[in-house]
Amino acid sequence: MKTKKIFVLTAAVLIFTLLSGCSAAAMNSNSWPGLSATDETVYLANGGFVYAIQVKNGSVIWQYPAEKADSKEAYYADPILTEDNQLILASAGSNHSLISVSPENGRLNWTFGDAEDTWVASPLAVDGVIYAPNSDGKLYALDLNGSFLWAKHISDSALWAQPENDGEYLYITSLDHHLYGFSKEAKETIWDIDLNGAIPGKATLDENGALYIGSLDSTMTAIDAETQAILWATPLEGWVWDTAIIQDGALYVGDLEGYFYGFDAEDGAQLWAPILSDGPVTGTPLVTDEHILIGTETGTIYAFDKEGGIDWQQRINGKLYTNPVEGGELTFFALMENESNIALIALDVDGKQVWSFTPEK
Amino acid sequence: MWDTYLITPMTNVLLFVYDNIGHNFGVAIILFTILIRAITWPLTGQQLKSTQKMQELQSDKDWQAIQKKYKDDKEKLASEQMRVYKERGINPFGSCLPTIIQFPIIIGLYRSIITALAATPLALLDLSRNLYSFLDVAAIIPLNSHFLWFDLGRPESVDIMGFAFPTLAIVVVITSYIQSKLMTPPPTSGDQSAAMGNMMAIYMPFLMGYFAMTFASGLALYFITSNLLGIAQYAMMGRANWSNLIPGKK
Numbered sequence: 126m127k128t129k130k131i132f133v134l135t136a137a138v139l140i141f142t143l144l145s146g147c148s149a150a151a152m153n154s155n156s157w158p159g160l161s162a163t164d165e166t167v168y169l170a171n172g173g174f175v176y177a178i179q180v181k182n183g184s185v186i187w188q189y190p191a192e193k194a195d196s197k198e199a200y201y202a203d204p205i206l207t208e209d210n211q212l213i214l215a216s217a218g219s220n221h222s223l224i225s226v227s228p229e230n231g232r233l234n235w236t237f238g239d240a241e242d243t244w245v246a247s248p249l250a251v252d253g254v255i256y257a258p259n260s261d262g263k264l265y266a267l268d269l270n271g272s273f274l275w276a277k278h279i280s281d282s283a284l285w286a287q288p289e290n291d292g293e294y295l296y297i298t299s300l301d302h303h304l305y306g307f308s309k310e311a312k313e314t315i316w317d318i319d320l321n322g323a324i325p326g327k328a329t330l331d332e333n334g335a336l337y338i339g340s341l342d343s344t345m346t347a348i349d350a351e352t353q354a355i356l357w358a359t360p361l362e363g364w365v366w367d368t369a370i371i372q373d374g375a376l377y378v379g380d381l382e383g384y385f386y387g388f389d390a391e392d393g394a395q396l397w398a399p400i401l402s403d404g405p406v407t408g409t410p411l412v413t414d415e416h417i418l419i420g421t422e423t424g425t426i427y428a429f430d431k432e433g434g435i436d437w438q439q440r441i442n443g444k445l446y447t448n449p450v451e452g453g454e455l456t457f458f459a460l461m462e463n464e465s466n467i468a469l470i471a472l473d474v475d476g477k478q479v480w481s482f483t484p485e486k
Numbered sequence: 487m488w489d490t491y492l493i494t495p496m497t498n499v500l501l502f503v504y505d506n507i508g509h510n511f512g513v514a515i516i517l518f519t520i521l522i523r524a525i526t527w528p529l530t531g532q533q534l535k536s537t538q539k540m541q542e543l544q545s546d547k548d549w550q551a552i553q554k555k556y557k558d559d560k561e562k563l564a565s566e567q568m569r570v571y572k573e574r575g576i577n578p579f580g581s582c583l584p585t586i587i588q589f590p591i592i593i594g595l596y597r598s599i600i601t602a603l604a605a606t607p608l609a610l611l612d613l614s615r616n617l618y619s620f621l622d623v624a625a626i627i628p629l630n631s632h633f634l635w636f637d638l639g640r641p642e643s644v645d646i647m648g649f650a651f652p653t654l655a656i657v658v659v660i661t662s663y664i665q666s667k668l669m670t671p672p673p674t675s676g677d678q679s680a681a682m683g684n685m686m687a688i689y690m691p692f693l694m695g696y697f698a699m700t701f702a703s704g705l706a707l708y709f710i711t712s713n714l715l716g717i718a719q720y721a722m723m724g725r726a727n728w729s730n731l732i733p734g735k736k
Contacts, residue, residue, distance in 0.1 A: 155606035201607075217606070245607060260605075282628045285607065300628045322624045325607065341614075341624045364614055364624065381614055407611065446611075 155217055156201035156245060157407075157444075158459035158468065162452030166228065168212060169459060170200035171468050171484060175214050177231060180453040183471060183480035187231035189214070198222060199243075203287075203448065207250040209269055215244030215257065223248065223257055225271055235271030245285040249295070254309075256295060258284030264297060264307065277312055279305055286327040286368070289336070291350065296336055298324035304338055304348065316353055320346055326367040326409070329376075331390060339365025339378055345386070347393060357393035361386065366407040367448060375431070379406025379419050387417075387433055397433030411449040411456060415474050420445025420458050428476055439476040443467065455479055492590060494616045496598040501617075504602070505626050511603070512633025515595075515704050519711040522591060523719070529587060530719060539576045588712075592697070592705065599704040603631050603639040633707070642703035654706040655699035661713035662691035667730040668720050 159170035166186065169176045173194030177186040195218070202215035212228040223244055225234035241261035248257035254274065255267040260283040266274040282301035289296040294315070295307040300323040306316040322342025329337040335356055336348045341364040347356040363382030370377050375396060376388040383404050387396035404423030411418040416428040416436055422444050428436045443463030450457050455471040469482040499521070504514040523530075543549050549570060556563035571578050604610035604627065617623050636642040636654070643650035698706035 155608055157607065243606075283605075323610075323627045325610065341627060343624065366611070381611075405611075405615075 155199060155243075157446035157461050159201050159203040159247065160447050160450050160457060160459045160469075161203045161205060162450040162457055163206070164453045167450070167452050167457050167469070167471075168204040168228070169469050169482070170202060170204050170214060171459070172199050172201065174484065175200050175204060175212075175226070175231070176468075176482070176484065177212075177228065178469065178482055180455060180471070183469075183482050185482070188484075189226050189231040189233075191231065195220070202244055202247040205247050205250060205287075207255070207269060208253070211250075211269065213248055213250060213255060215247060217243040217245055219243075221259075223255075223265075223267070223271075237265075237267055237271050237273065239273060240265060240276075242283070245283065247287045249288045249290060251290055256288055256290075258286070258288060258297060260284065262299070262301075264288070264295070266312075275312060277307075277314075279307070279314060282323075285325045289328045289330045291330055291334070294350070296328045296330065296350065298326065298328055298338060300325065302340070302342075304328060304336070306350070306353070318348060318353055318355075320344070322364075326365065326369075329369050329371055331371050335390065337369045337371065337376055337390065339367075339369055339380075341365070343380065345369065345376075345378060345388065345393070347390070359388070359393045359395075362399060363405070366405075368409040370410050370412055372412045373431075377410040377412065377417050379408075379410060381405040381407070383421060385410070385419055385427070385429065385433075400429070400433060400435075402427055407446045408448040411451060413451055413456065413474070418449050418456055420447075420449055422446060424460075424463075426458060426472070426476065437476045439472070439478075441470065489616070492594040493597045493601065494618075496594050497601045497613070497616055498618045498621060500598055500602050501621055501623060501626065501629075504629060505621065509626065509630055510633065511629050511631055511638050511704070512707060515599070515633075515638065515707050516711050518595075519708050520715065523712065523715045526587065530716070534720070534723065536577055539574065540578075543570070543574070543576065592708075595708055596701055596705050599638065599702050603629055603702075603704075605631070605639050636703045638704035638707065639702050641700060642698075642706060652699040654703055654710065655695045658698040658706050658709045658713070659691045659695035661710055661717070662694045665713045665716045665720075666690055668717060668727050 161168050165180055167178045167180055175189045179186055197218045197220040198216045199218035200214050201217050205213050206228060207213060210228060211225040211234055214224050216222040221238055221240045221243055223237040226232060240259045243260045245260055246258045248255050253269055257265045259265060262278060262280040262282055262284060263276045264279050265276045268274055279297055280299040280301045282299050284297060284299050286298045295309060297305040297307055302319050302322055303317045304320060305314045308315050320338060320340045322340035324338060324340045326339060334350045336350050339345050343361045343364055344358055345361055346358040349356055361380050362384045363380035365378060365380050371390055374390050376390045379385045383402045383406060384399040385402055386399050389396060402421045403425050404421035406419050406421055408420055418428050420426050424441045424443050424445060426439045426441060430436050443460030445458055446461060447459035455473060458470050460467055467481045467483050471479045473479050500514050500518055503517050504511055507513050552566045556566055601609060601613050604613045631637050631639045642654045643652045694709050698709055
C-alpha cells in the first residue's frame with residue numbers, strides 16, 4: 126500500500142514539475158535580449174536585468190535593478206533613449222511595466238504599469254511623447270514624465286514592433302496581418318492594409334515615403350505611405366521576422382529559412398541571388414561603413430559586402446536572435462543559450478572579438 | 487524525441503482542427519479531446535474489464551479466504567493477492583492505466599497549447615519550426631485564444647466581489663471526482679487495489695483541479711471535456727457505478 130501511495134505521489138509530483146518547468150520556461154525566457162548603443166555605452170536588456178556596459182572595455186557601469194531581479198519583470202525590448210536623456214525599458218513580465226531610468230546611473234525615474242498585457246515592442250519617443258505599442262493591441266501615449274496621455278485600440282492582436290514615424294503618421298505593424306497608418310494629430314487609425322501574414326517586425330520608411338514590410342506570409346512588400354498603393358511585393362523563401370534595413374537605395378533582410386537578400390528598394394529587383402546562411406535570421410541586418418552584418422540562430426555572424434559577397438564569417442558559441450548594433454568602432458551581438466553564459470560580445474571591423482560580457486549569476 | 491513524437495504532432499493536429507472549424511481554439515481543444523478519447527478507447531475498454539474482474543474477485547470465496555487468513559500478515563497477504571492476480575490474468579494496475587497514460591497527454595497538450603497560441607516571440611519562433619507542410623499556418627497566426635469568457639492561454643478565474651474565483655478548476659474537480667467514483671469498484675475490507683482506487687478518486691480530482699487553476703485554461707477545458715466524455719462512455723456501456731456517488735453507501 127505504501128509503495129502504491131509513493132507511486133501515485135511520485136507521478137503527481139513528476140507531472141507538476143514538468144508542467145511547472147514548461148510554464149517557468151515560458152515565463153522566464155519569452156523572448157531574446159534587447160540591445161542598443163551609443164558611442165560610449167551599450168545597453169543590454171537581458172531578462173531580469175538591464176546592463177549599461179562601457180563600449181571601450183565591456184565593464185559594467187550599472188545594472189537595473191541594482192540588487193535583486195524582480196520575478197515579475199522581464200526586459201527584452203531594445204532600450205531606447207529619449208530626447209531629454211532618459212532610458213526607456215519595456216518589460217515582458219507579468220507587471221506590464223514600462224519604466225524610465227537614468228542612462229548615467231540606472232536610477233529609476235518613473236514606472237507606468239497600466240497596460241493590460243506585456244511589452245514586446247520598444248516604444249518610440251518623439252516630440253516629447255512616448256508612443257508604446259502593447260501586446261494588448263493598444264498604442265499607449267505617455268509624456269516624458271511617464272504620465273498617461275491616452276491609449277488607442279489599434280488591433281485585436283498583439284503589437285510587437287516599434288512604430289515607424291514620418292512626423293505626421295505612425296506606421297504600426299500588428300500580428301493581425303495589418304499595417305496601420307495612425308494619425309498623431311487625430312489620434313486615430315486612418316487606414317490599414319492586410320498583408321496576409323502576421324508582422325512581428327517594424328515597417329521601414331525611406332526618404333521617398335515608401336514603407337517596406339516583411340511578414341510571416343514570406344513576402345517582402347513595398348507600400349506608398351501616402352496612397353497606400355503596393356509598389357512591389359516579392360515572395361521570399363521563409364517567414365520574415367524583423368525589420369528590413371535600407372541604405373543607399375538598397376534593402377537588406379533575412380528570413381527564418383536562413384536566406385539573406387538584397388533588393389533594389391525602388392522596384393524590388395534582387396541585387397544578388399538569395400544567400401543561404403547556416404540558420405534562421407531573426408534580427409535586422411546591421412549596415413556599417415564596411416559591411417552588412419547578420420547573426421543566425423545557429424551562432425554564425427556573417428559580414429557581407431554591398432554586392433552580397435561574404436567578407437568574413439565568425440562562429441560564436443550561442444544563438445543570435447537580437448538585432449546587432451554599432452557603438453564607437455565596435456559592433457555588438459547579444460547571445461542566448463551558450464555554455465559560458467556570455468550575454469554580449471563586441472567585435473571589431475574584421476570580426477575579431479574585442480571583449481565579451483558575462484552577467485554575474 | 488519528446489517534441490518530435492508528441493508535442494509536434496499534437497500541435498499540428500490542434501492547428502489543423504482550428505483551421506478547419508472556423509478558427510475557434512476552444513472548439514479545437516474539445517474536438518482534439520474527443521480524438522484522444524477515441525484513440526484511447528481500447529485502453530478504456532481494458533480498464534473496464536479490469537474493474538469488472540476486480541469486482542468479481544471481491545465476491546470470490548478463495549479471495550475472501552485469503553483476506554481473512556492473512557489479515558495480520560500484510561506481506562504474505564500481498565504476495566497471495568499477487569498470485570491470484572497472476573493466476574486469473576488480472577492486472578491490478580489495469581484500472582489505473584488510463585489515468586497514468588493521461589500524464590504524457592496532459593504534458594503534451596499543455597506544451598501544444600502554449601506552442602500553438604505562440605503568445606511570445608520565442609513561442610512563435612518555436613512554432614515556426616514545428617509545422618507540417620500541409621498547414622498554411624502563416625494565414626491563421628495569430629490564433630484566437632478566446633473561448634467563452636476565458637483566454638485559453640492563461641489560467642482562468644472569474645472576479646466575484648474582488649475574489650478571483652477559479653470556476654473551471656472547480657468544474658474540473660467535480661467532474662474528475664464523479665468520473666473516478668463511477669469507475670471505482672465497491673471496496674471490501676483489506677482489499678488494497680480497491681483502497682488504491684479510492685485513494686486515487688480523492689487525490690486525483692484535487693490534483694487535476696490544481697493543474698487547472700495554475701496552468702493555461704486550455705488544459706482545464708481538456709480535463710472537463712475528457713471527464714464528461716468518460717462519464718458518458720461508462721454510462722452508455724452500463725458500467726457506471728452510480729451508487730458510489732452517494733456518500734456512505736457501499
